[in-house]
Structures are given as C-alpha cells and as structure tokens.
Amino acid sequence: MPFSLILSRALSALVTLFGVMVVVFVLVRVAPGDPISMMIAPGATDADIAALRAHYGLDLPVWQQFWIWFGQVLHGNLGTSISMKQGVITIIGQRLPATLELAIFALAMAVVWGGFIALVSTAWRGAWVERLIDNFNGIMLAVPDFIWGLAFVLVLGVLAPVLPISGRSDPSIDAGLTTQFYILEGLLRGKFAFVWDVLKHMLLPACALAFPLAAVIGRVLKNTMMDVMVQDYITLARIKGLSSLRILLQEALRNAAVPALALTGVQFTFLIGGTVITERIFSYPGIGNLAIDAVINRDLPLIQGLVLTFGIIFITVNMLVDALTVWLNPRLRHA
Amino acid sequence: MTLIEARNISLDVPDMSHQALIGQRRKLRILKNVSLSLKKGETVGLVGESGSGKTSLGRCLLRLHEPSEGTLAFDGQDITHASPAQLKPLRRRMQMIFQDPQSSLNPRHTIGSILATALKLNELDAGETSIAAILGRVGLPASASRRYPHQLSGGQRQRVGSALAVALKPEFVVADEIVSGLDVSTQAQVLDLLKGLRDEMGLALAFISHDLSVVRSLCERVVIMKNGEIVEEGLTADVFANPKTGFTRTLIASIPLPEVRPGWLDQ
Ligand SMILES: Nc1ncnc2c1ncn2[C@@H]1O[C@H](COP(=O)(O)OP(=O)(O)O)[C@@H](O)[C@H]1O
Ligand SMILES: [Mg+2]
Numbered sequence: 001m002p003f004s005l006i007l008s009r010a011l012s013a014l015v016t017l018f019g020v021m022v023v024v025f026v027l028v029r030v031a032p033g034d035p036i037s038m039m040i041a042p043g044a045t046d047a048d049i050a051a052l053r054a055h056y057g058l059d060l061p062v063w064q065q066f067w068i069w070f071g072q073v074l075h076g077n078l079g080t081s082i083s084m085k086q087g088v089i090t091i092i093g094q095r096l097p098a099t100l101e102l103a104i105f106a107l108a109m110a111v112v113w114g115g116f117i118a119l120v121s122t123a124w125r126g127a128w129v130e131r132l133i134d135n136f137n138g139i140m141l142a143v144p145d146f147i148w149g150l151a152f153v154l155v156l157g158v159l160a161p162v163l164p165i166s167g168r169s170d171p172s173i174d175a176g177l178t179t180q181f182y183i184l185e186g187l188l189r190g191k192f193a194f195v196w197d198v199l200k201h202m203l204l205p206a207c208a209l210a211f212p213l214a215a216v217i218g219r220v221l222k223n224t225m226m227d228v229m230v231q232d233y234i235t236l237a238r239i240k241g242l243s244s245l246r247i248l249l250q251e252a253l254r255n256a257a258v259p260a261l262a263l264t265g266v267q268f269t270f271l272i273g274g275t276v277i278t279e280r281i282f283s284y285p286g287i288g289n290l291a292i293d294a295v296i297n298r299d300l301p302l303i304q305g306l307v308l309t310f311g312i313i314f315i316t317v318n319m320l321v322d323a324l325t326v327w328l329n330p331r332l333r334h335a
Numbered sequence: 336m337t338l339i340e341a342r343n344i345s346l347d348v349p350d351m352s353h354q355a356l357i358g359q360r361r362k363l364r365i366l367k368n369v370s371l372s373l374k375k376g377e378t379v380g381l382v383g384e385s386g387s388g389k390t391s392l393g394r395c396l397l398r399l400h401e402p403s404e405g406t407l408a409f410d411g412q413d414i415t416h417a418s419p420a421q422l423k424p425l426r427r428r429m430q431m432i433f434q435d436p437q438s439s440l441n442p443r444h445t446i447g448s449i450l451a452t453a454l455k456l457n458e459l460d461a462g463e464t465s466i467a468a469i470l471g472r473v474g475l476p477a478s479a480s481r482r483y484p485h486q487l488s489g490g491q492r493q494r495v496g497s498a499l500a501v502a503l504k505p506e507f508v509v510a511d512e513i514v515s516g517l518d519v520s521t522q523a524q525v526l527d528l529l530k531g532l533r534d535e536m537g538l539a540l541a542f543i544s545h546d547l548s549v550v551r552s553l554c555e556r557v558v559i560m561k562n563g564e565i566v567e568e569g570l571t572a573d574v575f576a577n578p579k580t581g582f583t584r585t586l587i588a589s590i591p592l593p594e595v596r597p598g599w600l601d602q
Contacts, residue, residue, distance in 0.1 A: 126349070232439035235399060236499070240453040241426040244419065254443050331442060331485050 009322065013315045020311040021073070021304075025066050028303050035082045035298040056082065056300075069304065078308070079301035083294070088305035092287060096309065097180035098168055099279070099286030103272050105183075105202055106209035110271075111264065113210065114217025118260075119248055121218075122225040133218075140215035145274040149208035149281040156204060164201045166283040173197060205282040209271050213264075220263050224256040231255075258328050265321030269314045337408075338539045339396055339429075339507055340372040344405035346391055346563075365391050366563045368405070375506065378533065378540040380550035380571065382586065383560035389543045390434070392560070393509040396541060397429050398422055409507070427457040430500040432529075434512040434543075436492035440484035446470075446495055447480030450502060457503055473498040473528055490521035494528065501532050507539045514549065526553065547586055551575060559583050 036052050053059045057068060072079060078088035121133040157165030164170070169182060175194040177185045186195035228234065229252055237251045275288035283289070287306055294302040346366035366388050373379055381389045394400045398407060398414050407415045409425055417425075433439035440449060447466055454461035467477035473494040484492060493513055500508050510529060514522040526549065533540050544550050550557055550571065557574050559567040559582065567574060567583050578584045 232433045232435060233441040235394075235431070236433065236439050237441075238399060239397065239426060239429070239431055240499075240503075241423055241456045242452070251441055255441070328443075331483070 009319060013319065016315060017308075017311050021070065021308060022066065024304060024307040025069065026062060028298075028300055029062050029065075033298045035300055038298055039082065058300075069301075073308070078305040081294075081299055081302040083297035083299040083302070088301050091290070091302065092305055092309055094180055095285060095287045095290050097182070098284065099272075099275050099288055101181065101183050101198075102202055102206060102279070102284065102286060103209070103268075103275060105199075106206040106271060107213070107264075107268055109206055109210040110213035110217055113214040114221060117214075117218040118221035118225055118256075119253070121222050122229060122252070123244065123248060125226065125229070137215045137218050140211050141219065143212070145208050145212055145271075146277045146281060148211050149205065149278050152204040152208055153281060163204055165204060166201075168201050168285055169194065169198045170201075201284075205278050205284055208278050208281075209274050213267050213271050216267050217260060217264055221256060221260040224259050225252055228252045228256045254328065258325055261328070262321060262325055265317055268317055272310065272313055272317075336375055337372050338375045338410055340408045341392075341396060341402075342370050342406045342408075344369045344392075344395055344402045344407060346388075346395055346400055347403040362403075364403075364563065366395065366402075369395075369560075369563075369565055370405075371396070371558060371565070371568075373507065373539040373541065375539055376533075376537040377556070378542055378554045380554035380557040381541060381543045381560060382545065382547060382550055382557055385545060387560040388563040389545075389560055390511055391563070393431070393511050393541055393543055396507075397431055397509055398425075399431075427503045428505050429507045430503060430505040430509075432493075432496045432500045432508060432510045432513045434515060436489065436496045437484065439496060440492060442484055444483075445480065446482050446484065446487070449495075450480065450499060453499055454502060459503065469498050469502045472501070472532075474524075490517055490525065493517060493521075493525050497525070497528055497532065501536065504536065505538065507541075508533075509541045509543065511543045512545070515544070515546070522549075529553075547575075547589075559586065 035056070036049055036058065040049060040052065050059070057065055060068070069079065076089075078092075080086065081088050081091055084091060117133050117137060121130040124130055153165045156163050169175075173194055175182070175186060175191050177189075177191075179185050182198045183195055186192070186198065225248075234247060234251055237247045242251065275286060276291055277288070278284070279286045279288035280292050287309060291303070291306045293299075294306060344366055345364060345368055347362040347364050350361045350363040369388075369392060371379070371392070381392060383389050391400065395402055395407065398409075398417065402415055405415070406413060409429065412425075414422065414425065440446070444452075450466050450469060451461040454465070459465075463477075463480075466480050470477055470479050475491060475494055475498070479487065479491070479495070484495070487495065496513065500510075513529070514525050517525060529540075530553065532538065540554075542550065542554055554571050557568065557571045558565055559574070559580070561582055567578065567580050574583065575587060578587060
C-alpha cells in the first residue's frame with residue numbers, strides 16, 4: 001500500500017477519534033444525572049457540593065472542561081475514576097485483556113463455524129443439506145446475542161448446570177499470573193489446567209457473541225462462494241482435473257473471502273459492542289461490564305476513557321481489515 | 336475414427352424464475368435432442384444466436400454438464416453418467432478455451448502458477464523452462480508467468496487460455512467464442528494461433544461462434560443451432576452455398592463483412 005494512502009487513513013482515523021471524544025464528552029454532560037449527587041453524604045451543605053464540583057472541575061464551562069481533558073489525554077492521562085478512586089488507565093488496563101480475549105475467542109469461533117457452514121452448503125448446493133443449513137442459519141441470525149446469553153444462563157447454567165455462567169475463572173485457583181491476559185500468559189507458562197478453566201468460563205458468553213456473527217459470515221460467504229462457483233475459472237479448474245475440495249478451498253474460497261472479510265470486520269465491531277450486555281449477563285470482568293457500572297455511577301472520567309478505548313479498538317479493527325483486504329487482493333496490491 | 340459422440344442429448348436445468356413451494360423446482364430444457372460427433376483432427380463450427388445453447392452443448396460434450404437424456408461417448412467409452420473419479424483420467428484429454436479469458440483465469444493466481452497447477456495435476460513437467468516453452472509457443476514472453484491475469488491485455492489473456500488448453504496435449508478442445516471480445520487484428524492472431532495448434536496436434540475442435548465469417552475460414556463442418564436444437568448441419572461450403580432453412584439464410588446475410596475470401600487467414 002502506498003505510504004500516502006496509509007498516512008491519509010491514519011489521519012482520518014484520528015479525526016474520527018476526535019469527533020467521538022467531543023460527542024461523548026458533551027453527551028455525558030448534558031445527559032440527566034450528576035456524579036456529585038451519587039457521592040455526597042446525607043446532610044451535605046450546598047457549600048460542600050459546590051466544593052466537590054470545583055474539585056472535579058465540573059463548575060467550568062463544558063468547552064473548557066473538554067480542552068482540559070483533551071490536553072490530559074494527549075499526555076496519556078485519562079484522569080481519575082470518581083467512583084473507584086483509581087486512575088482510569090489503570091482500571092481499563094486491568095479489565096481490557098479480559099474483553100480482548102473474549103472478543104477474539106468469539107471471533108475465532110464465528111469465523112471457523114461460519115466458514116465451515118458456508119463451505120459445506122456450497123459443496124452440497126441444491127441438495128437438502130443446503131436447505132437445512134440455510135434454515136438453521138436463519139434462526140441463528142434472527143436471535144440477538146443477549147437472548148442467546150440469557151438462554152445459555154437459563155439452560156446450561158441453571159436447569160442443567162454443565163458450564164460456569166459467571167466470572168472469568170474459578171476463584172479457588174490461583175495461577176499466579178502477572179498480566180490479565182489469562183489465556184495468552186497461561187499458555188506461554190504452560191498452566192494448561194488454568195487455561196482450560198478460563199476457556200470453560202468463556203465458552204458460553206463467547207457462544208452468545210459468536211452465534212449471530214457466525215450466521216452472518218456463513219450467509220455472506222456462501223452467497224459470494226455461489227457467485228464464484230459459476231465463474232469460468234472454476235470450470236477451468238475442473239477441466240484441469242482439480243478435486244472438488246481443492247477447487248473449493250484453493251480456487252473459490254480466496255476469491256469469495258474478500259467481500260466476506262470486509263463484512264466480518266464491520267460485524268466484529270458490533271460483536272465488541274455486544275460485549276457490554278453479554279459481560280453483564282455472565283458477570284464477566286471486562287470493560288463492557290465496567291462500562292455499565294461507570295454509567296450507573298455517572299463516573300464521567302471512566303465513561304470517557306471507556307468510550308475512547310472502544311473507539312480506538314473499532315478504528316484499529318477497521319484499519320486491520322483494510323490492510324488484509326489489500327493484502328489478499330493482487331489487483332490492489334500491485335496497483 | 337470417432338473421438339466424441341453425442342447422441343440425442345437433452346439437458347434440463349432448474350428454472351430459477353420459478354420457485355416451487357414444495358418439492359423440486361420446475362425444469363427448463365435448454366438442449367433438445369442434439370446429436371453431434373467429431374472425428375480426430377476434425378473441426379466443427381457451432382453457430383447460433385446468443386442463447387441458442389452453444390455453450391451448454393460445448394459443456395455437455397466435455398461432460399461438465401451431465402446430460403438429462405441421450406448418451407455421450409469419448410474415445411469409445413460411455414461417459415454419459417461417469418463419476419468424477421471415472422472422468423479424472425479423461426480430463427486432460429478434453430479441454431476448453433473460454434469466451435471471456437478475464438473470468439476464466441483466477442485473479443488470485445499468477446499465470447505461471449495457473450499453468451503449473453494444471454501441469455502438475457496431470458503429471459506433466461511444470462518446470463520453469465517447460466512453462467516458458469509453452470508461453471513461447473503461444474507468443475508470450477517467459478516473464479508473463481510472473482504476471483497476474485489483470486496485468487495482461489485481452490489478447491494476451493486469450494493466448495494464456497490457449498496455452499492452458501494445449502499445455503495438457505488434449506485430443507479434443509471446445510473453443511467458446513474465443514475471439515468475440517477482441518479487436519480484429521488480435522482476433523486474426525489468436526485464430527491463427529489456434530489453427531496452428533490444431534494442425535500441429537491433430538486436435539478435434541468444436542469451434543463455437545456467432546460469427547459465420549470466422550467459422551467459414553476455420554471449420555470443415557458447421558452446425559447451426561436455434562433454441563437448443565440443431566436446425567441445420569453439413570459441410571461448411573454446402574451450408575453456405577445453399578442454406579436449407581430460412582434461419583441459416585438470415586444468419587449468412589447478417590455476416591458483418593460484405594464478403595470474405597475463404598482462406599484469408601492463411602495469407
Ligand atoms: N445454469 C443455467 N440455468 C438456467 N438457464 C441456463 C443455464 N445455463 C444456460 N441457461 C439458458 O440456456 C440457454 C442457452 O444458453 P447458452 O448455452 O449459454 O447459449 P449460447 O452459448 O448459445 O449463448 C439460454 O437461454 C440460457 O439463459
Ligand atoms: Mg455462450
């Protein structure tokens with residue numbers, strides 16, 4: 001990719017991020033509810049309240065508050081959480097790995113499952129297998145992630161408790177890890193029993209997040225596969241004597257994957273958005289769950305920091321997808 | 336000696352415009368009772384309007400479509416309902432050159448890798464020199480093997496299509512409107528190439544075209560198709576000299592050039 005293109009993409013990403021910061025900053029301040037009213041003790045005087053407002057800088061005009069915050073952000077300082085009395089960066093740094101591991105695990109599940117059903121239904125197109133998968137996929141697509149989550153909690157957690165439905169790992173296990181990347185660090189340090197326990201805790205929330213995405217990937221990939229399968233180069237591959245499996249994987253999939261990939265990127269950002277409710281349902285200690293607490297407590301610095309974090313994740317995902325698309329397409333790569 | 340023989344072939348496809356609520360989709364018959372045979376080294380022109388079933392017939396002859404009725408034999412072997420495994424050893428011996436070389440070359444593979452896969456699958460030498468020789472034979476530089484399809488011109492892509500077909504040393508080739516997208520001088524070059532390859536290798540050639548002037552210069556026999564049926568067939572010279580049906584007469588009258596000397600390509 002030419003350097004100027006990368007540069008312009010990066011610039012537009014920064015502009016987007018700035019826009020997000022402005023909008024969120026203003027929104028949380030005009031929305032009803034006040035962080036101060038959440039923290040005052042009974043019997044506090046008006047003077048106490050005014051002093052608290054001044055302490056958090058909430059007495060200044062909104063635009064002035066914004067520039068102060070923006071200057072802090074540029075210096076890598078997201079302020080202090082009002083409700084948790086800790087640095088926002090510290091709090092997010094502790095919770096983010098849990099969400100990243102959950103989202104990536106869910107994404108991997110969705111890609112594998114979606115890719116699998118697309119390939120199977122393309123291979124057996126016109127047969128009952130295709131119709132069965134299409135119908136099944138329709139159901140998966142129609143049910144949103146939080147309904148899956150609630151259903152899993154009810155069925156697999158309460159009625160037939162086969163899997164954990166709360167938390168990230170069994171609190172009685174102390175793996176003695178130094179980072180919050182439980183799976184990554186656990187694997188690197190060979191603590192497989194612990195990783196297994198973490199995966200079991202992750203499985204249900206990840207399924208809830210992955211099901212709708214798998215259905216979207218499966219449907220789009222199958223449609224593009226069907227378009228590709230009638231191309232002459234597929235016929236040519238048959239004439240050359242390639243086996244059906246190799247035609248599917250080697251000739252068709254790479255061409256069909258590009259449109260599906262772009263869509264997967266967009267849908268993955270929805271999945272990350274879905275972690276907010278899903279983490280809540282499974283009491284999973286990630287930034288999604290944290291965001292709900294922050295909103296309930298009107299913890300303005302924390303809300304701002306979280307939105308900024310989500311914004312950075314979304315923009316990174318989009319840039320990665322763009323880069324992958326170019327890399328997979330020789331027509332763009334050699335442009 | 337008959338190489339390929341189709342007898343009373345019909346082909347049904349699912350009718351996409353008609354969605355049945357229950358059960359099978361309605362069928363659409365796109366080839367009706369077609370019989371055609373080719374001897375070794377013989378060239379037959381398949382002519383007809385767009386949508387008359389020329390491509391479908393060509394694909395049937397290569398057993399890319401399974402005929403719904405009738406029989407199909409290649410080199411004495413009945414392949415009407417042969418399985419992919421049974422067809423595999425025959426695949427190399429019957430090839431196709433496509434109408435649109437843009438869509439017949441996978442955009443994600445280089446020319447060299449497209450050729451190499453074809454050669455390797457059929458246990459032929461896929462070395463660099465062998466690929467360079469094949470490209471050379473169709474008038475392309477050896478450097479073309481590192482190019483992607485979109486980096487070649489239309490005429491060059493069509494040469495790659497021919498290169499692919501002949502690299503496998505087939506006995507039967509279906510050439511489907513291979514010059515219709517090219518300008519006149521490139522057309523002449525590609526046709527010239529095809530002629531040379533045919534004569535050199537003793538190919539049986541089914542040459543599909545809606546352009547009668549080209550067919551006249553290339554084919555000993557011609558088959559005129561309309562609505563999935565053969566309406567007239569015979570030696571090219573006879574059909575041109577006295578067409579039996581009004582349809583053929585109209586086709587001849589619609590030849591774009593006022594008059595073409597037979598053999599203009601040889602000069
Ligand atoms: N897979 C298919 N499904 C439905 N109709 C088809 C299919 N393939 C071809 N046809 C139809 O069959 C007819 C003959 O097509 P074709 O063999 O491509 O004609 P030609 O090559 O002479 O233009 C056309 O009307 C076309 O729409
Ligand atoms: Mg055609």
